[in-house]
Amino acid sequence: MKLDVNGRAHEVDADPATPLLYVLREDLKLNAAKFGCGLGQCGACTVLADGEAIFSCITPLSVVQGRRITTLEGLGTAEKPGPMQRAFIELQAAQCGYCIPGMMMRAQALLEHKPAASEAEIRAALQPNLCRCGTHMRIVRAAVRAGELMRGKS
Amino acid sequence: MNRREFIATGGALIVSFALPVWGQKLPGALDKEPLLDAWLRVGADGRITVFTGKAELGQGIKTAILQIAAEQLAVDMNAIELVTADTALTPNEGYTAGSNSMKDSGTAVLHAAAQAREILIAEAAKRLGVPAGELSAQAGEVRTRDGRRVAYGALVQNELLHVRAAPQSKLIARIADRKYMGKPVARVDIPAKVTGGAAYVHDLRLPDMVHARVVRPPSYGAKLKSVEMEPVAKMAGVLKIVRDGSFLAVVAAREWIAVQAMRALRTHAQWEETRKLPRDVYATLAQLPSQDSVIAGADAQPPQGARLLQAEYRRPYQLHGAIGPACAVARYENGALTIWTHSQGVYPLRGAISELMSMAPERVHCIHLEGSGCYGHNAADDVAADAALVARAVPGTPVRVQWMREDEHAWEPYGPAMITKVRAALDASGNVAGWQYDVWSNTHSSRPGKAGELAAAWSLERPFPPSPPRPIPQPEGGGDRNAIPLYKFPATRVTHHFIPEMPLRVSALRALGGYMNVFSIESFVDELAGAAKADPVAFRLRQLDDPRARDVIRFAAERFGWDAYKKQNGRGRGFAFARYKNLAAYCALAMEVEVQRETGELRVLRVVAAVDSGEAVNPDGIRNQIEGGILQSLSWTTFEAVMYNDARITSRDWGTYPILRFSHVPLAMEVHVIDRPGEHFLGTGEAAQGPAAGALANALAHASGVRVRELPFSPRRLRVTLNA
Ligand code: FES
Numbered sequence: 001m002k003l004d005v006n007g008r009a010h011e012v013d014a015d016p017a018t019p020l021l022y023v024l025r026e027d028l029k030l031n032a033a034k035f036g037c038g039l040g041q042c043g044a045c046t047v048l049a050d051g052e053a054i055f056s057c058i059t060p061l062s063v064v065q066g067r068r069i070t071t072l073e074g075l076g077t078a079e080k081p082g083p084m085q086r087a088f089i090e091l092q093a094a095q096c097g098y099c100i101p102g103m104m105m106r107a108q109a110l111l112e113h114k115p116a117a118s119e120a121e122i123r124a125a126l127q128p129n130l131c132r133c134g135t136h137m138r139i140v141r142a143a144v145r146a147g148e149l150m151r152g153k154s
Numbered sequence: 155m156n157r158r159e160f161i162a163t164g165g166a167l168i169v170s171f172a173l174p175v176w177g178q179k180l181p182g183a184l185d186k187e188p189l190l191d192a193w194l195r196v197g198a199d200g201r202i203t204v205f206t207g208k209a210e211l212g213q214g215i216k217t218a219i220l221q222i223a224a225e226q227l228a229v230d231m232n233a234i235e236l237v238t239a240d241t242a243l244t245p246n247e248g249y250t251a252g253s254n255s256m257k258d259s260g261t262a263v264l265h266a267a268a269q270a271r272e273i274l275i276a277e278a279a280k281r282l283g284v285p286a287g288e289l290s291a292q293a294g295e296v297r298t299r300d301g302r303r304v305a306y307g308a309l310v311q312n313e314l315l316h317v318r319a320a321p322q323s324k325l326i327a328r329i330a331d332r333k334y335m336g337k338p339v340a341r342v343d344i345p346a347k348v349t350g351g352a353a354y355v356h357d358l359r360l361p362d363m364v365h366a367r368v369v370r371p372p373s374y375g376a377k378l379k380s381v382e383m384e385p386v387a388k389m390a391g392v393l394k395i396v397r398d399g400s401f402l403a404v405v406a407a408r409e410w411i412a413v414q415a416m417r418a419l420r421t422h423a424q425w426e427e428t429r430k431l432p433r434d435v436y437a438t439l440a441q442l443p444s445q446d447s448v449i450a451g452a453d454a455q456p457p458q459g460a461r462l463l464q465a466e467y468r469r470p471y472q473l474h475g476a477i478g479p480a481c482a483v484a485r486y487e488n489g490a491l492t493i494w495t496h497s498q499g500v501y502p503l504r505g506a507i508s509e510l511m512s513m514a515p516e517r518v519h520c521i522h523l524e525g526s527g528c529y530g531h532n533a534a535d536d537v538a539a540d541a542a543l544v545a546r547a548v549p550g551t552p553v554r555v556q557w558m559r560e561d562e563h564a565w566e567p568y569g570p571a572m573i574t575k576v577r578a579a580l581d582a583s584g585n586v587a588g589w590q591y592d593v594w595s596n597t598h599s600s601r602p603g604k605a606g607e608l609a610a611a612w613s614l615e616r617p618f619p620p621s622p623p624r625p626i627p628q629p630e631g632g633g634d635r636n637a638i639p640l641y642k643f644p645a646t647r648v649t650h651h652f653i654p655e656m657p658l659r660v661s662a663l664r665a666l667g668g669y670m671n672v673f674s675i676e677s678f679v680d681e682l683a684g685a686a687k688a689d690p691v692a693f694r695l696r697q698l699d700d701p702r703a704r705d706v707i708r709f710a711a712e713r714f715g716w717d718a719y720k721k722q723n724g725r726g727r728g729f730a731f732a733r734y735k736n737l738a739a740y741c742a743l744a745m746e747v748e749v750q751r752e753t754g755e756l757r758v759l760r761v762v763a764a765v766d767s768g769e770a771v772n773p774d775g776i777r778n779q780i781e782g783g784i785l786q787s788l789s790w791t792t793f794e795a796v797m798y799n800d801a802r803i804t805s806r807d808w809g810t811y812p813i814l815r816f817s818h819v820p821l822a823m824e825v826h827v828i829d830r831p832g833e834h835f836l837g838t839g840e841a842a843q844g845p846a847a848g849a850l851a852n853a854l855a856h857a858s859g860v861r862v863r864e865l866p867f868s869p870r871r872l873r874v875t876l877n878a
């Protein structure tokens with residue numbers, strides 16, 4: 001199967017019914033997308049397919065073939081963090097951090113469509129994603145800040 | 155070379171210092187591990203390594219320890235390498251729990267590093283022939299006034315730091331000169347976590363690693379009658395099926411195959427289920443035999459008089475529910491076992507696993523790597539045992555085991571269901587004249603140390619029974635944690651009714667009994683204030699002496715705008731306070747809520763909290779912990795209860811055990827840290843849960859006019875209660 005992940009083409013040897021999450025983590029050795037429930041209930045596995053946030057834990061490979069997949073790794077690196085990552089570092093928006101990649105990807109999906117999204121819109125967009133540490137206030141502030149950074153405000 | 159060998163190879167040079175100002179007992183964890191080089195080492199190349207037996211749980215302990223060490227050693231924070239909980243390398247600090255990490259490990263590193271700096275300066279003084287008073291430590295060097303410098307690395311021969319701790323407060327770096335301590339330093343673990351770095355045990359990938367999944371029994375105590383393994387063993391990619399009694403696991407080369415094979419194997423397994431779960435847990439708890447101990451006021455008279463109030467409060471079983479299910483990697487090779495685990499206690503886990511596997515403890519090496527959340531004794535130890543058992547069946551091959559969502563929901567040890575009853579009398583001036591408080595609870599710690607505390611051990615052909623449950627003694631307490639009010643109520647009598655028999659598996663959930671006891675006490679204090687026609691904040695203040703308690707209360711009330719508050723229809727305000735364990739951080743908070751009577755929807759609009767954690771090493775870390783504690787408690791208090799039927803747990807996912815989502819996150823939250831430089835570090839991670847529950851209950855009562863005493867305040871309960 002061919003997969004387009006973070007702008008690179010990958011050839012993976014897996015059953016087309018395999019959920020994308022397992023291929024991202026195991027074949028492509030990407031860490032950011034996490035297993036949380038495998039049921040589409042928590043958002044820990046959130047990645048983008050053609051800019052749209054999806055639950056990679058319940059999305060079979062066959063469905064994303066030919067689509068542009070973006071994971072958190074595609075937004076920047078520790079050395080060169082992108083705006084979303086800079087915002088989360090600036091606001092120290094993590095406790096254990098396990099839910100955070102999924103939160104960032106869902107916020108990214110919203111802000112790519114609507115860079116000036118309001119705080120209320122960000123909260124509504126994040127509804128599918130769970131955080132157990134109670135980092136929600138910071139997650140919202142960081143997503144608002146990421147929007148500002150994307151719009152070129154410093 | 156491990157630490158013991160490291161120490162054994164050097165000609166130990168034990169230098170004894172003048173008797174420390176603390177007397178016999180050394181501060182923090184130095185008391186258990188008094189050698190400086192157990193806490194920090196300086197290599198000949200100048201590299202500094204700091205060791206802590208505590209584990210990073212997302213609470214930011216790594217960063218805080220590095221801040222302390224860098225400050226006291228006068229080096230750059232990133233010049234230090236920090237090694238956390240590892241049975242081959244770090245001190246044995248038991249569990250990372252009870253909000254004790256700063257008090258134990260933070261205090262130990264503070265004094266060890268300060269003393270090490272002085273030893274380095276003294277050594278340089280000797281070599282340079284300059285009085286120590288004319289030298290200063292800076293950036294990993296000792297410097298003279300005329301510009302000469304000696305690097306730390308050049309000074310550390312002859313086990314210079316292999317000495318007993320002799321803490322002296324005058325050695326601690328001066329508050330005015332501080333660069334790191336007391337500053338909101340950015341957490342060192344966050345960059346990797348927000349860029350896809352390997353940050354968790356879940357991300358560990360060892361060469362040739364395989365994946366396993368366990369087929370957990372459908373209910374507590376279920377016995378595997380039969381299982382047809384053939385069809386699953388033949389599935390492509392399945393490497394092995396491991397069975398030992400009722401312990402059943404499948405190993406596969408790839409993770410998704412392991413998941414599918416586990417599901418297939420489950421359909422081929424026949425179980426015998428015998429355990430009955432209680433229909434009405436509160437009635438059951440009230441009937442079970444209890445061991446009663448009066449923890450305060452053994453000879454206090456029962457409250458009496460004309461103005462006598464009483465109430466009963468209830469708390470259901472609640473989950474830790476980390477977002478990522480428990481995970482561990484284990485490798486069994488040449489009779490030795492290595493386990494990478496997110497357990498809160500690598501040494502106790504080592505003890506339990508060595509018993510489980512009949513191996514000498516020295517042959518078991520447990521290394522902590524971060525997990526998802528923690529919040530107490532969750533399934534981290536259980537999954538480590540699963541991994542150990544499976545790894546032994548495939549020697550030489552690393553095995554990664556992760557629990558499925560339904561495993562975690564159904565099998566983790568829950569926060570116990572509890573009942574509290576309180577009676578109090580008011581005197582003529584509207585103050586409390588007598589207070590009688592009773593709490594019924596199972597244990598709040600069934601942590602390992604023994605094999606019988608590991609879920610897999612109950613299923614083996616030769617099972618290990620759980621150890622008899624025990625209460626956690628005062629002053630920390632378990633079910634009776636925070637059961638003694640900090641208020642100066644006369645004739646206070648508090649009884650802990652410890653119930654050994656456990657209808658459901660339970661253990662430590664963040665704040666332990668402190669969550670329920672503070673919820674109960676703070677609810678009832680408001681009920682009393684109402685009966686006394688007093689303002690709830692004023693009512694608290696006039697019955698509280700502790701000046702630091704009074705400070706957080708006044709601060710939170712003032713920042714909230716308590717006195718100027720105007721009540722609107724459907725809205726209300728609530729206040730609560732506690733000092734965690736009556737000996738850790740102080741936390742007071744006020745909140746405003748809105749409740750829809752028809753739907754039972756309860757929404758928190760804003761929260762203002764004030765916290766005093768003693769000296770604040772990382773104020774932003776404290777704020778982060780308090781914000782998290784508040785939100786987690788709002789989730790427990792508003793939504794959470796484990797569901798079950800006669801035989802099985804039926805809360806098996808986030809649909810059947812709903813928790814807080816963004817729709818119910820407050821619109822605003824402020825956390826104010828009252829810094830007390832020079833004071834002891836006070837644990838913070840569990841300070842907010844009780845007060846948040848109490849304030850929510852009080853705000854709900856203020857908004858609706860109805861006092862709800864049973865948790866959670868779910869829409870379903872409120873629809874019924876508010877319209878009764
Ligand atoms: S892991 Fe995909 S939604 Fe939970």
Ligand code: FES
Pocket residue numbers: 094095096097098099100130131132133134135212477526527
């Ligand atoms: S930061 Fe831990 S689950 Fe969100």
